[in-house]
Amino acid sequence: MLRFLTRRTLGATVTLLIIAVVTFFLFFAVPGDPARLFCGKICTPESLIQVRHNLGLDQPIFVQFVQWLSGIFVGRDYPAYGHCPAPCLGYSFVNKEPVFDAIIDRMPVTISLTIGAAIIFLLFGVSMGVIAALRQGKPLDKIASVSSLIGASVQIYFIGTLAVYFLVFQWHILERPQYVPFTENPLEWASGLLLPWIVLAVIFTANYTRMTRSTMVEQLSEDFVRTARAKGMSQRTVVLRFALRGTLIPIVTIFGLDVSTLIGGAIITETTFSLQGIGRLSIKAVVDSDLPMLMATVLVAAGAIVVFNVIVDALYAVIDPRVRLS
Amino acid sequence: MTAVTLTERSPGRRGDAFLSVQDLHVSFRTEDGVVKAVNGLSFEVERGTTLGIVGQSGSGKSVTNLAILGLHSKEHTEITGEIWYGDTELIGPGGRTMERLRGNRIAMIFQDPLTSLSPYHTIGRQISEVYRKHKGASKAEGRDRAIEMLQRVGIPNAKIRVDDYPHHFSGGMRQRAMIAMALVCDPDLLIADEPTTALDVTVQAQILDLLRNLQQDFGTSIILITHDLGVVAHTADNVMVMYAGRAAERGTAAEVLGAPRHPYTWGLLSSIPRLSSSVDVPLKPVRGTPPSLLNPPSGCPFHPRCDYPQLAGPELCFTERPELSPETGHADACYLTLKQKQETFAKIKETL
DSSP states (O other), rough: HHHHHOOOOHHHHHHHHHHHHHHHHHHHHHHHOOOHHHSSOOOOOOHHHHHHHHTTTTSHHHHHHHHHHHHHHOEEEEETTEEOSSSOOEEEEETTSSSHHHHHHHHHHHHHHHHHHHHHHHHHHHHHHHHHHTTSSHHHHHHHHHHHHHHHHOOOHHHHHHHHHIIIIIHHHHHHHOOOOTOOOOOHHHHHHHHHHHHHHHHHHHHHHHHHHHHHHHHHTTTHHHHHHHHTTTTHIOOOIIHHHHHHHHHHHHHHHHHHHHHHOHHHHHHHHOOOOOHHHHHHHHHHHHHHHHHHHHHHHHHHHHHHHHHHHHHHHHHHHGGGOO | OOOHHHHHOOOOOOOOOOOEEEEEEEEEEETTTEEEEEEEEEEEOOOOOOOEEETHHHHHHHHHHHHTOOOOOOOTTEEEEEETTTEEEEESSHHHHHHEEEEEEEEESOOOOHSOOOSSOOOHHHHHHHHHHHHHOOHHHHHHHHHHHHHHHTTTHHHHHHHHHHGGGGHOOOOOHHHHHHHHHHOSSEEEEEETTTSOHHHHHHHHHHHHHHHHOOEEEEEEEEEEEHHHHHHEEEEEEETTEEEEEEEEHHHHHHOOSSSSHHHHHTOOOOSSSSSSOOOOSSSSSOSSSSSSOSSSTTTGGSSHHHHHHHHHHHHHHHBBBBBSSSOOOOOOSSSHHHHHHHHHHOOO
């Protein structure tokens, strides 16, 4: 296990480094001058040079990259803003604050959004899939497949907007989406995020229902499931302990992908519900040509994917003892 | 269980056989129509004896035995007839009653030990959970029992191997583990569905010896499903030859294999390769193909493949289905007279 983790951590670091290099150089490949944006509307050529120097944009690209990279590990000194302690992901050109602080500030919003939605769509998706598989061809199965098809076809900005309009403003069933830190008030944290959770869950559940149903149907016809029945195990045990076990493998796979994508920033969801998470931070960074911020959000998104990949691989070994051999 | 034990005995039920199957019909609804997998099958198993059921693929051997355990899906299967296990009728109750019998009083060994054991649980867990479910044993008792069972079926280092997963076991060991699992509650009836087909010959013999020893020690009745007549000759007390979901011939092993009366049994015996014959003598298969169970042939289901319908009289085999007769003892479902059968087999015997 230790060897597995070491190997994977090393691999993850290399992956992140490659992503950082590509993002960094891509940024300079696109037209636009960040210093000009930063300088504002009234900008003399002298102050433009000054700004460029302050941001370090007058250095060669390679030097800038090395400065940025070493900042992460040892911190960095800016002539105009002072010291930025490690891990320093740079100063935002636009917000004029350390990027790391902005990320730390926004991260809880995105994580809260992800955790709540993930719990709902995992539980609902898997249980609906299991029920559909057990009731093949029956009305319940058809309801599940039709509703999951609808769920998979709608877009967040469409049902999100409708949901806000009806559930919040017309019928006053749910609270207006807002973020209250969990540590401040867990109840308000949950009620403020309930609507985005539900809307996200509606869209994601479909995938889990379909995946669970089809894999479960296969598993139920496995020989070892028949053996379990022949041993006198109850229907509940047969389904939950035997058939569901193999069904978990594809579920864990897509769950890892979905959660890591959401942590990287649910851009549309955050925008629809006016939540200040990583997603909105990253889209703003792109619009503003805010290189340090952009780098940071890309790294967060990539990091989430890499980390969840490792977690998913470890879970495979937990679920299926045959994987532990290699 | 009380509700079931009170069910009245069928008037047609003969004797006090330990397991009695009467006029069993099993059919499956498929997209192409109704498949009649078992058509009016009756047989009995006495306590402590072995019944060998022989027949080619699709003759209804496995379907019959899955029906005894009630393992057919209710939605797609129609089962009529009677299956009596002692005083308990096994068709119908379903649910808890069958759960309590399965693995406890009636156990089954499946053909492929590789796919029939759960890859996700240890061997010990898979054995002990049966014991715990039916005997209400604790975790520790279940584990001790699993080790005891593994020792009994001849797994070396059972105390260590009990925590292994099936993929750590060889094919023969897996089948032994499967047998240990089936016998953990000391069942009265063991159904072994081609228990040695997936194993090589030396392991086959070991497994069959093991089953025989366990039967001697514990008085278990065994239904042994196989297509291997050699296996039947060595292990079975009684033999039933099945064809197209019906019994073609039944009797003691000596009767059916020594003086077979049904043309299909003759065909099966003729198709066995002999070590003594020269290698360039081609094998003699039963000509033709197994009948479709969607549209079974009229009359005797074997007539399209039979060489002797003209002996039995014109048209008889083509229109009327022969019944298994006589009611007890060595019986077969064929219109030939006993004398014709004896004379014909005497001729065939020379070529065997």
